[in-house]
Amino acid sequence: EDQVTQSPEALRLQEGESSSLNCSYTVSGLRGLFWYRQDPGKGPEFLFTLYSAGEEKEKERLKATLTKKESFLHITAPKPEDSATYLCAVGLGGGNKLTFGTGTQLKVEL
Amino acid sequence: DGGITQSPKYLFRKEGQNVTLSCEQNLNHDAMYWYRQDPGQGLRLIYYSQIVNDFQKGDIAEGYSVSREKKESFPLTVTSAQKNPTAFYLCASTLGTANGYTFGSGTRLTVV
Numbered sequence A: 001e002d003q004v005t006q007s008p009e010a011l012r013l014q015e016g017e018s019s020s021l022n023c024s025y026t027v028s029g030l031r032g033l034f035w036y037r038q039d040p041g042k043g044p045e046f047l048f049t050l051y052s053a054g055e056e057k058e059k060e061r062l063k064a065t066l067t068k069k070e071s072f073l074h075i076t077a078p079k080p081e082d083s084a085t086y087l088c089a090v091g092l093g094g095g096n097k098l099t100f101g102t103g104t105q106l107k108v109e110l
Numbered sequence B: 001d002g003g004i005t006q007s008p009k010y011l012f013r014k015e016g017q018n019v020t021l022s023c024e025q026n027l028n029h030d031a032m033y034w035y036r037q038d039p040g041q042g043l044r045l046i047y048y049s050q051i052v053n054d055f056q057k058g059d060i061a062e063g064y065s066v067s068r069e070k071k072e073s074f075p076l077t078v079t080s081a082q083k084n085p086t087a088f089y090l091c092a093s094t095l096g097t098a099n100g101y102t103f104g105s106g107t108r109l110t111v112v
Helices: none
Strands: A003-007 A010-014 A019-026 A028-037 A045-052 A056-058 A064-066 A070-075 A084-092 A097-100 A104-109 B003-007 B010-013 B019-025 B031-037 B044-051 B053-055 B064-066 B076-078 B087-092 B107-111
Touching: A003 A084, A010 A019, A010 A097, A010 B003, A019 A028, A019 A084, A028 A070, A045 A056, A045 A064, A045 B003, A056 B044, A070 B107, B003 B087, B019 B031, B019 B107, B044 B064
Parallel strands: A010 A104, B010 B107
Antiparallel strands: A003 A019, A019 A070, A028 A045, A028 A084, A056 A064, A064 A070, A084 A097, A084 A104, B003 B019, B019 B076, B031 B044, B031 B087, B044 B053, B064 B076, B087 B107
């Protein structure tokens, strides 16, 4: 059965304290690994798509990496405005469908 | 600016009622999707449509119905057959997954 698991469920960091979020997957026929940011009461915002093991993408303080079994979202020197829930999703089958993990709720404190 | 508009933002349903959630996009995207989000669970796919006048069931389609009469519009009806409809509903569209989905701002449905 295709599965996407995110860890930790919640993470509290001090401003400037770098860390990583994990997304592990067991799927057949992966068609991309996606990261989204979701603020409370809003729709998710697209961050990155990764397709191949070894691929990396960066955006400001965020860097996403991909291996054959997992992806990491590295947050370097986070700021309070980085506080949000980060969702991981995998593309499966036809129809551009995505299967989502349950997310990591990140809180960055001053 | 292009985007996806979901309305209403909040919706209250009485037991036994059908309600319809609106989703409109002006991005010229072919594919549109409806997801449901519950606390502690990932987004779950209800229905999706890749072209006008065609749509497919997702993982949790029971108790829901959709239509796709126009490229821009993909309304979702939550019927009385859906026993636990209280949730946050998200509509999305895409040109192709390389660009990711664009999501609307969601509709929070509550049964009263």
